[in-house]
Amino acid sequence: xxxxxxxxxxxxxxxxxxxxxxxxxxxxxxxxxxxxxxxxxxxxxxxxxxxxxxxxxxxxxxxxxxxxxxxxxxxxxxxxxxxxxxxxxxxxxxxxxxxxxxxxxxxxxxxxxxxxxxxxxxxxxxxxxxxxxxxxxxxxxxxxxxxxxxxxxxxxxxxxxxxxxxxxxxxxxxxxxxxxxxxxxxxxxxxxxxxxxxxxxxxxxxxxxxxxxxxxxxxxxxxxxxxxxxxxxxxxxxxx
Ligand SMILES: O=C(O)CCC(=O)C(=O)O
Ligand SMILES: [Fe+2]
Numbered sequence: 186x187x188x189x190x191x192x193x194x195x196x197x198x199x200x201x202x203x204x205x206x207x208x209x210x211x212x213x214x215x216x217x218x219x220x221x222x223x224x225x226x227x228x229x230x231x232x233x234x235x236x237x238x239x240x241x242x243x244x245x246x247x248x249x250x251x252x253x254x255x256x257x258x259x260x261x262x263x264x265x266x267x268x269x270x271x272x273x274x275x276x277x278x279x280x281x282x283x284x285x286x287x288x289x290x291x292x293x294x295x296x297x298x299x300x301x302x303x304x305x306x307x308x309x310x311x312x313x314x315x316x317x318x319x320x321x322x323x324x325x326x327x328x329x330x331x332x333x334x335x336x337x338x339x340x341x342x343x344x345x346x347x348x349x350x351x352x353x354x355x356x357x358x359x360x361x362x363x364x365x366x367x368x369x370x371x372x373x374x375x376x377x378x379x380x381x382x383x384x385x386x387x388x389x390x391x392x393x394x395x396x397x398x399x400x401x402x403x404x405x406x407x408x409x410x411x412x413x414x415x416x417x418x419x420x421x422x423x424x425x
Contacts, residue, residue, distance in 0.1 A: 189225070189265070190264055190265060190268040193220070193221075193265060193268040193269055193272060194268055194271070194272040196220055197220065197269070197272040197273055197275075197276060198272065198276075200217055200218065200276070202276050205217065205276075205383070206279075206280050206283075209280055209340070209383060209384075209385075209389075210280075210283075210389075212372060213360065213362055213372070213384060213385040213389045213400070213402050214360050214372060214374055214382055214383065214384035214385070215382070215383050215384075216374055216375075216376065216380060216381070216382050217342070217380065217381040217382065217383055218380060218381075219377070219379045219380050220269065220344055220379060220380065220381045221265075221344060221346070221379040221381075222379060223348070223378055223379060225265065225379070226344075226345075226346040226347070226378055226379050226415075227346075229263070229265065229266070229317065229346055229415075229417055230317070230346045230347065230415035232263065232317060233256065233317050233319050233415060238258060238259060238263065239256040239257060239258055239259055240257050240258070240259040240260075240312060240313070241256065241257050242254060242255070242256045243255050243256070243257075245324075245326065245327075249327070250326065250327055250329065251324065251325045251326045251327040251405070251406075252320075252323060252324040252325055253318065253319060253320040253321065253324035253325070253326060253406075254318070254319055255316050255317060255318040255319065255418070256316060256317050257312070257313065257314065257315070257316045257424075258313055258315050258316065258317070259313065260313050262313060262315055266315050266417065266419070269342070269344070269417075269419055270298060270315060270419050270421065271297075271298045271299075273342050273383070273419060273421075274297070274298035274301065274338075274421050275296065275297065275298070277338075277340045277342075277383065277421070278294045278295070278296055278301075279296075280340060281294045281338060281339050281340055282294055284339055284388075284389055284390050285339070287390040287392075287397045288388070288390045288397065288399055289397075294338060298421065301338065301421065301422075302423060304336065305334075305336050305422055305423040306423065308334065308335065308336050309334070309425055310333060310334040310336050310422060310423045310424055310425045311423055311424075311425075312333075312423055312424040312425075313423055313424075314331070314333055314418075314420035314421075314422065314423055314424050315417070315418060315419050315420060316417075316418045316420075317346075317415060317416070317417060317418075318415065318416040318418060319413065319414075319415055320353070320356055320406065320409050320413065320414040320415075320416075321409065321412075321413055322409055322410070322411050322412065323408060323409060324356075324408070324409050324414075325356075325405070325406055325407060325408040325409065326405045326406035327405050328359075328361055328403035328404065328405040329403055329404065329405060330386055330387045330402070330403055330404075331386055331418070331420050332386070332387060333420070333422060333423070333424035333425060334422065334423075334424060334425035336422050337386055337387065337422055338386070338420075338421035338422045339385060339386050339387065339388065339389070340383055340384065340385060340386060340421070341383070341384060341386050341418070341419060341420045341421065342381050342382065342383045342384075342418075342419040343358065343381065343382055343384075343404075343416050343417065343418050343419070344379070344380070344381040344416065344417040344419070345358070345376040345377070345378060345379070345380055345381075345414075345416055346378065346379075346415040346416060346417055347378060347412075347413065347414045347415050347416075348377070348378040349375075349376070349377065349378070349414075352378075352412050352413060352414070353409055353410075353411060353412030353413055353414040354409065354410040354411040354412055355407060355408055355409045355410035355411070356406055356407060356408070356409040356410075356414045357373050357374075357375070357406065357407045358373065358374045358375075358376055358382055358404070358406055359371060359372070359373050359374075359404065359405055359406065359407055360372045360373075360374065360384055360402055360403070360404045361402065361403050361404075362400050362401070362402050363400060363401040363402075363403075364391070364398075364400050365398060365399075365400075373407075384402065384404055385402040386402070386420075387401065387402060388400065388401055388402065389402060
């Protein structure tokens with residue numbers, strides 16, 4: 186493994202996962218801190234302009250998803266993206282299993298990404314889901330859930346590749362949480378360049394006075410006031 190990729194796995198292993206699991210349990214999202222260096226962010230963002238290496242490009246306005254665009258990587262994923270996906274999965278799988286247990290769900294997630302992806306592929310979810318997103322002035326990402334078939338890994342990660350305040354203004358990462366029969370709660374996760382946020386894809390358990398209940402989460406990005414913003418999205422289930 187080249188030095189920098191080994192390094193990505195080590196950076197992820199070095200995070201305080203006990204603390205982060207607590208944040209995930211309380212808020213449905215946790216800022217992971219800096220994962221990528223500015224030059225690594227710039228290198229990934231620069232891939233956006235290339236033709237090769239992607240399986241599709243989505244113009245969000247055409248689908249009512251917002252304004253801006255994104256491109257799904259084709260297999261094989263760029264090495265740093267594959268390294269992030271593998272190393273993050275390893276740490277998130279125990280949290281996902283804890284959630285499944287508390288929600289009374291039978292599904293358990295294997296400890297390694299390769300084994301989970303084998304399950305996805307056996308279920309006909311074979312297309313890679315990691316993506317690069319690009320937003321310009323006025324662009325935004327409507328609240329959504331990244332579901333790509335019946336098989337869902339319940340956590341995902343986004344890495345901000347651009348420098349807020351320098352390369353763009355506005356464009357905050359936002360989550361909403363819909364509790365049963367209650368009004369929604371919003372959460373903004375401030376990120377700096379290279380920082381990542383882990384968050385619930387669609388549901389998470391919340392402990393109530395009469396047992397555990399399920400809340401529904403959505404995420405999106407508020408309107409960019411100026412500049413250009415790139416994100417790397419790391420989703421663990423593959424797509425049908
Ligand atoms: O651009 C962002 O910060 C969010 C991107 C997104 O929707 C995702 O990574 O799934
Ligand atoms: Fe998303």
